[in-house]
Amino acid sequence: MSHLLHLDSSARSDSFSRRLGAAFVAAWHDAGGGEVTHRDLAADPVPPIREGWTRICDTLLGECITDIERYEEAVRTEEEREAWAVVRPLLDELVAADVVLIGAPMYNFGVPAALKAWIDQVTFPKMVLAPRKLVVVAGRGGAYGPGTPREPFDHHGRYLLDFFNGHYAVADGEVVAAELVNSLVDPALAGRRDQHVDSFADALHRAGELGGKLAGHRIPREG
Numbered sequence: 115m116s117h118l119l120h121l122d123s124s125a126r127s128d129s130f131s132r133r134l135g136a137a138f139v140a141a142w143h144d145a146g147g148g149e150v151t152h153r154d155l156a157a158d159p160v161p162p163i164r165e166g167w168t169r170i171c172d173t174l175l176g177e178c179i180t181d182i183e184r185y186e187e188a189v190r191t192e193e194e195r196e197a198w199a200v201v202r203p204l205l206d207e208l209v210a211a212d213v214v215l216i217g218a219p220m221y222n223f224g225v226p227a228a229l230k231a232w233i234d235q236v237t238f239p240k241m242v243l244a245p246r247k248l249v250v251v252a253g254r255g256g257a258y259g260p261g262t263p264r265e266p267f268d269h270h271g272r273y274l275l276d277f278f279n280g281h282y283a284v285a286d287g288e289v290v291a292a293e294l295v296n297s298l299v300d301p302a303l304a305g306r307r308d309q310h311v312d313s314f315a316d317a318l319h320r321a322g323e324l325g326g327k328l329a330g331h332r333i334p335r336e337g
């Protein structure tokens with residue numbers, strides 16, 4: 115059965131990225147997808163990396179290792195053991211997944227600090243995670259789609275795709291975003307509410323479509 119790792123990172127308990135993630139997961143279950151591991155990085159944050167983490171990382175730098183057991187060889191001091199105790203479960207969850215679903219609000223043109231902390235933690239030297247699939251479900255206050263004036267300010271969806279591609283060779287990720295969320299609260303954007311409603315409806319549809327489609331996605335594994 116396929117395995118989904120689902121991360122949430124919105125500071126809001128009821129949020130657009132969470133609703134889109136829920137639509138993906140509902141469709142995943144409907145289509146017979148397997149186990150879902152859910153981690154709420156906002157409610158249960160992972161700490162920033164510290165010195166012990168960098169020492170393990172520096173020992174292994176340059177190696178391309180997907181066998182997590184091999185990392186243990188670089189863990190020697192108490193400081194490194196403490197760092198490893200945080201990283202190990204995060205890496206296990208990532209490697210166990212066939213599909214990674216990330217709920218990511220846009221904060222300050224980028225990703226929330228809670229999500230960035232997770233990214234830093236799992237950035238061990240190198241792992242090839244292809245052909246796993248990545249889906250980012252997002253809420254954004256403004257509009258950042260192709261051709262919009264704010265497109266160059268997107269250091270959010272673009273960044274997550276680049277990180278998974280550049281670091282893990284996961285090349286075919288997709289960002290599904292509900293845009294113009296601020297039109298619900300910002301009078302200056304009130305005239306664009308219809309656009310937001312359409313954008314959210316399209317995103318909900320696409321999130322469901324992807325959840326159904328990827329429910330059958332399994333990566334080849336040894337043994």
Ligand SMILES: Cc1cc2nc3c(=O)[nH]c(=O)nc-3n(C[C@H](O)[C@H](O)[C@H](O)COP(=O)(O)O)c2cc1C
Pocket residue numbers: 124125126128129130131132218219220221222223224252253254255256257295296
């Ligand atoms: C701390 C913070 C920073 C934000 N920065 C931006 C931003 O740079 N650009 C933008 O379009 N919206 C920004 N927003 C609005 C959020 O992207 C919007 O509320 C979105 O719906 C958040 O996703 P969520 O509904 O999943 O929480 C920001 C919101 C917060 C709370």
